[in-house]
Amino acid sequence: MTAASVAPTFTDLERERLSRIALTQLVEPGTPLLDSCMVGATATEVYRRFAEEDPDLGEDGLEARARLAQIHPDRDLERATNAGFRYVIPGDEEWPAQVERLAGQEPLQHRTGTPLGLWVRGPLLLSDLDRSVAIVGSREATAYGADAAARIAADLAVNDFVTVSGAAVGIDAAAHRGALTGPPGSTVAVLAGGVDVPYPLRNRRLIDAIAESGAVISEIAPGFPVTRYRFLSRNRIIAALARGTVVVEAAARSGSLNTSHWAYSINTPVMAVPGQVGAVTSVGTHDLVRTGKGVLVTDGLDVRELVGDSGEALTTEPRGPVRRRDSLTSIEKQVLDAVPVTRPSSQLDIARSACLHPKTAGTALTRLEALGLAERFPEGWQLAPGAART
Template sequence: MSAAHLRSVPPVGEPVSEAERLARVVLSCGVEPGDGTTSSLVAQLGAERALERSLSGAEGEPGEMLAARLAEVDPARQLDQAERCGIRFLVPGDPEWPPGLDQLDGAITDEGFGGTPPGLWVKGPMPLTELATSVAVVGSRAASAYGVEMTRAVCAHLALAGVPVVSGGALGIDFEAHDASLSADGVTAAVLACGVDRVYPANNRRLLHHLASEFAVVSEQPPGSAPTRPRFLARNRLIAAITSGTVVVEAALRSGALNTAGWAESLHRHVMCVPGPVTSYTSQGVNNFLREGRGTVVTHGAEVLELVGATGEHLVDPPRGERRARDDLTPTEAKVVEWVPVSEPALVESIARLSGLHLRTTEGALRRLRSKRFVELSDEGWRLAPDV
């Protein structure tokens, strides 16, 4: 992050000037989300001077249309209307501002897409400071039964561990992520590609209303804004930046969830992928992502916690197969029992020769194995006990 950028953003807790806040309202309302040029100007000049520069587009110049849109915005009126609807506007320097968003200025694409938003519109009582340790869980809108099961299991585990879940409020995996967190009495927030006063998709009306009344819905789009495809892509970078890591559960080859994972990579966040059946269309993208050596395989919420937690926290024991009785044998006993025949008994001399051990060592191991019911001794010699 440049020194100029550091100078343009007030430290957290230091009051943001009214002029700065109003300038950011204008930029938020007049500039399309993900406009890296505007973001770079704000980082270098501050919001007030960046707005002045953007308003100076003369007739016939490339910035003419943008200047016209910005000139139409009444920031004080926008803030007043938002406040009446229970919507607040956050800017860098506010105590609630998610600090991870500031890193977006270092991840603007070569095409000039990305950057830190001028501000965030938030509806809901939950302060965004609660998302400091959050995890994003995203995936296909056309979720399969497998995807639903894995999403709900992971999110319930995160909720029980006190880790907030962030998603996009969409159908499919997003809905299951929010709903599973709520069912486990967890904390969850939705980042939208439209205004926080709008319900999209309509099928998630009850969920989004609940989040807006009890938790938080977030957008860089001003109230009243409609969702568009570029706005969904811009929204994805916010999900990646606000959270400490992104979990992808089901994603086709052309999936917005993989776009979110790409932003998380650019921001050096943890990218975690739940692999899916190789025959599943909705898992082709996430499986290919892993095949390219990107992301980390996760199959359980505990593995997500291990990755995003502090060093030494939430350590997961390596998975092992079912424990067997032979696992408790000493190395000598385990070596000897391998050479005890199943049917025809063998003398101790034969077993010692085959195992490469001394006769007395073999004899002692066999007697211990008999006490543990692994072998039997008859007049003809030693043999394995039944069912061993």
């Protein structure tokens, strides 16, 4: 006699995981409807509301319910697991709690809210993104902008920071490549489609390289394509994962400004790399600085000073080369300026020119002679060769 098969049991977390997978296919992730439904509720409870045709969900809820029969979250999770992907949700040790800063935020272009979960391709744990910086910018990057993004990302990588970006052409790609020069696991790409849908296709090899040692992330289920609105949705995740957001080149209507808006909204530092005055790709970054929403940065040290732990990265005041004049007192500088260049002048004339007592001028001249800045002749004093440029 064959024993009856026993139905598998699910823990609450596993049931919640399947409900979240289903909900992200019922309702477009990032929409206010999904965010409002999740307030004070579990995904399992919200899913049940859709299944039972809760009238409070409105027309959007009824339209979504019509797709219930087409959604099989258990199969989707099994296929994804077999492909080497995982779905991380709140309650998992790996869950990046910082993305919960998105909860309750005002919608921007009809997108808001904490992601229900994140699909991950790659070995890097999302819980290791507590030291991460977003670097975003124009797809039409200049050589200057691409170099700046790569240099900043490379500096962050060797200083134990992870670079988060969107794998787009231009600044995103440059930032990822810069980070890949550092230790393994130094960069993460957040996609606008499934983690198995590389976009743009020209960056497929780059995305594969990121997945080898870092992580490719999306709130969109595997196999689902990129859409325009999904770029807007993923921007909020890029900003929320990071300690701060660096914008390198952005036009007036750049998508990277959408990312900086989210960073500003959740009170993380927004930074901008300055560009050429008048350049189209500098309008957005310069406006961030002009309006006070962004802090001007020029290298990785500037970034680390803003997002690093207290005392971790301290910048020094920029200084020119040290000159012999720097060690002079104000009186000595006053006398030096009165010493003639072409013909010697008496101590009395120099004192008169410097508006000083002759004895005071004489003491200063002796010091200038010792420093090689003035020369004594029978006729008087003259500036030493090269002293005018010192």
